[in-house]
Amino acid sequence: MKKKLMLFSISFLLISGLGFAAGSKNVYRIGVFHSPTGVFHPAYATHSYDFYITRFVFETLLRYGPDGKLEPNLAKEWSASKDGTVFTFVLRDGIKFHDGTPLTAEDVKYSIEYVGFPDYKGARASFINAIKGVKEFKAGKTKDLKGIKVLDKNTIQITTEKTYSSGFLRFGINFEIFPKHIWEKVEVGKAQEATDLMRQPIGTGPFKMTEYVPDQYVTFTRFDDYWEGAPKLDKIILVKTNRDTAQAQLFRGEIDQIYPGSIRKTDADQFKAHGMVISGVPRNAYQYMTVNLTKKPFQDKRVRQAIAHALNRKGVVDNFLEGHGEVSHNPYPSTFWAHPEGMNEYKYSRDKALELFKTAGWNYDAGKNVMYLDGKPVRFQLKYSKGNVVREKCAVLFQQNLKDVGIKIDLKIMEFGVMYDEVKKSDYEIALVGQGSENDGDLSKFYYSDFIKPIGDNSGSNWIRYKNPEVDRLIDEGFRTLDQDKRQTLYRKIGLLLNEELPVIYIYHWPDNIVFTGKLKGRTIPPVAAYSYYYKANKWYFAD
Amino acid sequence: MRKYLIRRILIIIPVLFGVSIVIFALIHLAPGDPYSSMIDPNFTAEDRRNLLEAIGYYDPLPVKYVKWLGRAIQGDLGYSITYKEPVLSVILRNFKNTVVLSLTALALSVLMAVPIGVISATRKNTIFDYVVTVFSFIGISVPIFFLAMLLIKFLSFDLGLFPISGMQTIGSGYSGFMKFLDFVHHLMLPVIALALVQMAQLMRYTRSSMLEVIMQDYIRTARAKGLKERLVIYKHALRNALIPVVTVICISIGYLMSGAVLTETVFVWPGMGTLVYQSILNRDYPVVVSCALVMAFFILIANLIADILYAFIDPRIKYE
Numbered sequence: 001m002k003k004k005l006m007l008f009s010i011s012f013l014l015i016s017g018l019g020f021a022a023g024s025k026n027v028y029r030i031g032v033f034h035s036p037t038g039v040f041h042p043a044y045a046t047h048s049y050d051f052y053i054t055r056f057v058f059e060t061l062l063r064y065g066p067d068g069k070l071e072p073n074l075a076k077e078w079s080a081s082k083d084g085t086v087f088t089f090v091l092r093d094g095i096k097f098h099d100g101t102p103l104t105a106e107d108v109k110y111s112i113e114y115v116g117f118p119d120y121k122g123a124r125a126s127f128i129n130a131i132k133g134v135k136e137f138k139a140g141k142t143k144d145l146k147g148i149k150v151l152d153k154n155t156i157q158i159t160t161e162k163t164y165s166s167g168f169l170r171f172g173i174n175f176e177i178f179p180k181h182i183w184e185k186v187e188v189g190k191a192q193e194a195t196d197l198m199r200q201p202i203g204t205g206p207f208k209m210t211e212y213v214p215d216q217y218v219t220f221t222r223f224d225d226y227w228e229g230a231p232k233l234d235k236i237i238l239v240k241t242n243r244d245t246a247q248a249q250l251f252r253g254e255i256d257q258i259y260p261g262s263i264r265k266t267d268a269d270q271f272k273a274h275g276m277v278i279s280g281v282p283r284n285a286y287q288y289m290t291v292n293l294t295k296k297p298f299q300d301k302r303v304r305q306a307i308a309h310a311l312n313r314k315g316v317v318d319n320f321l322e323g324h325g326e327v328s329h330n331p332y333p334s335t336f337w338a339h340p341e342g343m344n345e346y347k348y349s350r351d352k353a354l355e356l357f358k359t360a361g362w363n364y365d366a367g368k369n370v371m372y373l374d375g376k377p378v379r380f381q382l383k384y385s386k387g388n389v390v391r392e393k394c395a396v397l398f399q400q401n402l403k404d405v406g407i408k409i410d411l412k413i414m415e416f417g418v419m420y421d422e423v424k425k426s427d428y429e430i431a432l433v434g435q436g437s438e439n440d441g442d443l444s445k446f447y448y449s450d451f452i453k454p455i456g457d458n459s460g461s462n463w464i465r466y467k468n469p470e471v472d473r474l475i476d477e478g479f480r481t482l483d484q485d486k487r488q489t490l491y492r493k494i495g496l497l498l499n500e501e502l503p504v505i506y507i508y509h510w511p512d513n514i515v516f517t518g519k520l521k522g523r524t525i526p527p528v529a530a531y532s533y534y535y536k537a538n539k540w541y542f543a544d
Numbered sequence: 545m546r547k548y549l550i551r552r553i554l555i556i557i558p559v560l561f562g563v564s565i566v567i568f569a570l571i572h573l574a575p576g577d578p579y580s581s582m583i584d585p586n587f588t589a590e591d592r593r594n595l596l597e598a599i600g601y602y603d604p605l606p607v608k609y610v611k612w613l614g615r616a617i618q619g620d621l622g623y624s625i626t627y628k629e630p631v632l633s634v635i636l637r638n639f640k641n642t643v644v645l646s647l648t649a650l651a652l653s654v655l656m657a658v659p660i661g662v663i664s665a666t667r668k669n670t671i672f673d674y675v676v677t678v679f680s681f682i683g684i685s686v687p688i689f690f691l692a693m694l695l696i697k698f699l700s701f702d703l704g705l706f707p708i709s710g711m712q713t714i715g716s717g718y719s720g721f722m723k724f725l726d727f728v729h730h731l732m733l734p735v736i737a738l739a740l741v742q743m744a745q746l747m748r749y750t751r752s753s754m755l756e757v758i759m760q761d762y763i764r765t766a767r768a769k770g771l772k773e774r775l776v777i778y779k780h781a782l783r784n785a786l787i788p789v790v791t792v793i794c795i796s797i798g799y800l801m802s803g804a805v806l807t808e809t810v811f812v813w814p815g816m817g818t819l820v821y822q823s824i825l826n827r828d829y830p831v832v833v834s835c836a837l838v839m840a841f842f843i844l845i846a847n848l849i850a851d852i853l854y855a856f857i858d859p860r861i862k863y864e
Contacts, residue, residue, distance in 0.1 A: 027715040035814075035822075037626045046579065046587065046595065047626070121598045123579075123591040192628045214627065214637065215814030215822075217714045237715050242812050244693065248701045249708045417576030459590055 026234040026542060028520065031241030031255040035215045040201040041183075042176035043114045044122040044192055052238060053218060054176055056534045057098075058203035061089050061108065062172030063535070064439075064528040068337070070168055074103065074177060074204065084163035084482040087171055091154040095227045097179045098208040105156040110180035112158070112171065113137070113145045119189030127174055130160045130167075163480045165487065169440040173531065178203060206231045206538035216240055232522070232541035250276065250515065257516035262390060265322040275518040280511035282335035283529040285436040286328045287391065288504040289398065293465050294426045294455070297373060304502040306356035308346035310405045311398055315348070317508050320390045320397075324513070328506035330495040331437055331446075335527055338441040338491035343499040353405050364406050371406035379408040383423065384432040385416040391432050394507065398432075424458040426465060432507075439528055441491045444475045447503065466503040519543055545855070548863035552851070556844050560837055564616075567836040568609050571829055577601060578625045578827040599625055612833070622830035626823065631834045634819065639801075639838070641711070642815035645808070646800035648731065649738035654793060657743040661750025662785075665758065666777055676747060683744020692737045692810040699733065706733040709812040734811040738804055742796065749792050754785040787857055791850050798846030802839035 036049045045054045062078065065071035072078070075089040095103040115124040116131075118140040128134055133146025147159040158171055179202055186194045199212050206228065207220035218238040222231040239255055246258045247267065251274045260267070263278065271278055291298040291307065298304065313327045329346065332339040354364055363372040371378040384395045392413070399409040409430070414422075423431050435446060445451060449467040453460030471494060478490045499506075512529040522539040526532035578599065579592050600608060615622060621631040664676040700708045707713065711730050718726050757763065758781055766776045805817035812818075816835060823831040854861045 029714065037628070039628050121594070123587045123595050125594065126591055193623075195629050198628065214634075215818060216711060216812075219715065235715055239710065239714050240812050240814075242709055242810055244810065245696055245708050248696065252701065252704070252708065254708060415575055421575075459593070 028233050028236045028257070028540065028542075029255040030236065030238050031246050031249060031258040032238050033241060033243045033246070033259075035240045036212070036218055036238065038195070038199050038212060038214060039192070040209065040212075041191060041198050042111065042178050043120070043124055044198075046123050051530070052533075053201065053209060055531070056207065056220065056236075056537070057201045057205050057209050058176030058178055059205050060173050060176055061091075062168065064173075064526045064531055066524050066526050066535075068335075068527045070172060073172075074108075075172070078168065078172065080167060080482055084165065084167065084480070085160050087158045087160070087164075087167045088151075089156050089158075089171070091156075092227060093154065095204055096225045097204055098202045098223055099179070099182075100225070101179060101181060103177065103179075103204055104153045105150040106153075107180045108156045108175075108177050109148050109150050110184070111177045112175050113148055114183075114188065116145055117188040119187065121189055121192065124174075127170065130162070130164045130170070132159045132161050163482070165479050165482055166438070166440050166442060167482070169438070173439070176203070205534075206536075207236055226538055228536070229538055231538040233537075236537065247271075250274070250517075253517075256520065257514065260513050260515055262321060262510065263324055263513050263515070268322075268324075271515050276515050277518050277520075279514045279516070279525050280324060281514065281525055281529045281532065282333055282527050283436070283510060283512050284333065284336055284439055285434065285529075286331055286333070286509050287394075287432070287434045287507045288328070289507060290423070290428075290431050290433055290464050290504045292426055292429055293503065295429065297378075300360045301501055302356050302360040303362070304505060305346065306353045306360065306362075306405075307402070308502055308505045309349050309356065310353035310407075311401050311505065311507070312348045313346075313507050316390070316394055316397065320393050321508065321510060325508045325510040328509045330499040330506060331435075331443055332441070332491070332495050333509035336441070337488055338495060340492035340495040340499070343496060346502075350404055357405065369403075369406050377408065378406070379410070380429040381410045381412055382430045382432065383412045383414055383419050383428050385414055385419045387416060388434070391434070395432060421458065424460075424463040426455050426463070439531070441487060442475070442478060443491070443494060443498075444479070447471050447494075447498065448475050464503060468497070468501060468503075471497055471501075545863050549848075549852075552848050556841065559844060560840055563836055563840040564613070564833060565609070567833050568612070568829075569605065571824070571827070571832050572605055572608070574824075574827070576827055578829070612830070621834045624823075624828055624831050626826045626828045626831070631830045634831060635816075635834060635838060638814055638816050638819040641813060642801065642804075642808070642817070645731065645734055645738065645813055645815060646797075646804065649735045649742060650793070650797065650800060652735060652739040653742035653746055656739070657746035658750050658786075658789065660743075661747045662754055662777065662782060664747070665751045665754035668755065676751070680744040680747045683741055684748070686741075687806075688737060688741050688804070689806045689810055691740065692734075692807060695733055695737055696810075699736075706730070708733075709810070711813065734807050734813055737811075738807050745796075746789065746792065749789050750785065753788045754781060757781045757785040760784075783857060787854060790853050790857060794846045794850035794853065795843075797849075798839075798843035801842040801846075802835075 032049060032052060034049045036053050037047045039045045039047065039050050040053045040057065042054050042058050045051060059074050061073060061075040062070045063073040074091055074095060076092045077090040078088065080087050089108070091103065091105060091108070097103060112128060114120065115122060116128050116134055116137050118138060125138070131145060131147035133142060136142045137145040149157045151157055160167065164170070182197070182202055183191065186197060192198070201209055204227070206223055206226040208223045209218060210221040211219040217240060220236045222234055224230045241249060241255060241258065246255070246260070247270070249255045250258055268278060289307070289311070291304060293299060317323070317325050317327050326334060329343045330340065357364060357371065362378070365372065382395060382399065384391055386392070395411055395413070399411055402409050419431065422428055423433065437443060438445070445461040446464070447466055448462060449472050451460050451462035452465050452467065474490050474494050478487055481487060514525065514533065519542050520540055521543045522541050524535055526535050577596060578601070579595055596602065600611070603611070612622065623629070624631050624634050627634055660676055664673045667673055696708055699705045707730050711727060712723070713726050716726065763776060763781055766780050802816055805821055807813070808815045808817040809821060820832065820835045823835065855863060
């Protein structure tokens, strides 16, 4: 028995003492909390974590630069006709795919028209709806998509049916370019079954993917023929990591970077003490409280403004987000170019709230602390989903805030998918939701009245069912222009209008956080969440 | 015996059938769909509907079940919705890892727990016995994810003895024997966590079962006829005390094969537990149902093995 124990402890010590290198040189490890699923095809990937691969291996015609504006990437020049219907992109010379084949305009054409092939089964079919002749092409009536023309081996021209203000963003940012010579051999409808091909993506990025082990890691190896110069790092590896131990692994040097979501102040101090860099990337998104606009009490904007005053939104940012975020007054965060000046901030004030409720005809009984509407005490149900800690805390805080003005709130916590379905059916009174906006500033998806569908049809993106002719008109005008200054004026106006109208009660904007080792140098992170994480990865290097 | 075996094996079929119906119904009744959680918000509702149509999401439940069953009987468990890969290869990949982790932990815990349990029973009410009892109480009461976190904190983070998670030092480029050592190095922490908890249980079973046997008349007889104490304990007593212990071990094999969800999650060990957990979150119906079947199968088999082992340990038990 003793011998056995001795043997065991000796081997135990031997193995643990071998001194495995915690982090070998020139390899950069990124911890991710979910394994990529292996669908590394730009036209088929839907899982958020697969984008960590597709947006790295493949590149787009344009990209966001350090100032948040579009800059050249695969395309060195881009232009649009005056009426905003013809978009021309000119590719750089000498770009090669990871297999050595040169990139041509044919690959670009293929990557865009791919989602319109009649047997395409992915989720991006709507991405090309603006292009001329797309209906005939999708139906299989024409062999070629009329609106896309290859002018020469480096030039591609895309023609849209109408003025398309999102054109550069759509064609320049939303389509990763993949090689035609590889994928044309596989039937479009069967691409998802070509597991092997899907898991060995060939793109043009600075690193090529060399190994994918499901549920463990993905390895990227330097691509020396990269058009912007050979990378300095040898490898970048995505490592599946447990959220609860990620911080410890970071400090021990097992990984070099994590995407921690929100950061508490105590964690932030820890990170800094260990020489980490915390980079908050603004997200063009907001968290809000939606009140059911199809129900009478909420159709009065004074009621919505009163609720905004009643909620302690600043408290949310200060205490729940611990300063990592900002109070929201409209859909655009202050880092975004369409963010307007001079908005009403709806400061936390019980008196203001009560006053507004009163002008809207609600009666408050101060003695009993009960709010009455049409002679009945006011009582609403608040639906919210599990999983987002801050949102869960908000629900409880807001319940208290509204109780202070005599409104009784019943909380109902639900699973996200279920809640979302019910909310879309307008089957709710009040709900807490989050919303992302398009990076080009267009708000049509959520506020344009054409996108309202009758109750029961969940496909309308304007499911809050907000209708305002003035907002519609401004959005329309925004659709029709590519002039950036003009769009800025228009979208700022929309921002101000929404701030006044409060179709939903805006709560906060929050950043996406990246925490990485201070030893990594040469990294710039443009202020556009999700799209900017690998910006110029070929320039990254370790300082010793 | 043979007749008995055949009957027991045949029973597995209807049980699996029942399990498949129940799991199939339950997972489909759960709200949400495969594209409700991790999908990029840029996709429109229309696009999502197309995706769901492509996987047959809108078929009525019985139709879905019959379709699935038809293929399953021919050995085709379908395609994973998340991984876009045959379910069988997903399961095999993860199953392998679970087997390594679970069997190592089990072996370690049996090797440690049985002798300790025996010693603690023979030296009842000594300090050794008290210490063992207290430890096994702690082991049974502490939730494993907490224990795992403590181990990580002390052994990995403070002392730096083991890597925190994963199966290998990623990007190390180890090969051959070094690769194996590296793997063992990564294996140790999850094994220790899992083994400690198992050990606590097994020790208690061994101890109480042993105590009961030692009181029996035939042990007194053996001692009276002058046999050495070691022979009495390890030959006469232990063999009889082992019967309930074997049951516990066999049943835990069944459960271990279905993956230690919490341990695997904490240590990012890509086994069956992680797979099931992820697949339920992603509503990956084909994978969830198939995993349930695999688990049910192993639990049934483990029970069968326990019954067979009885016959070997205790000659009085015969299956006719």
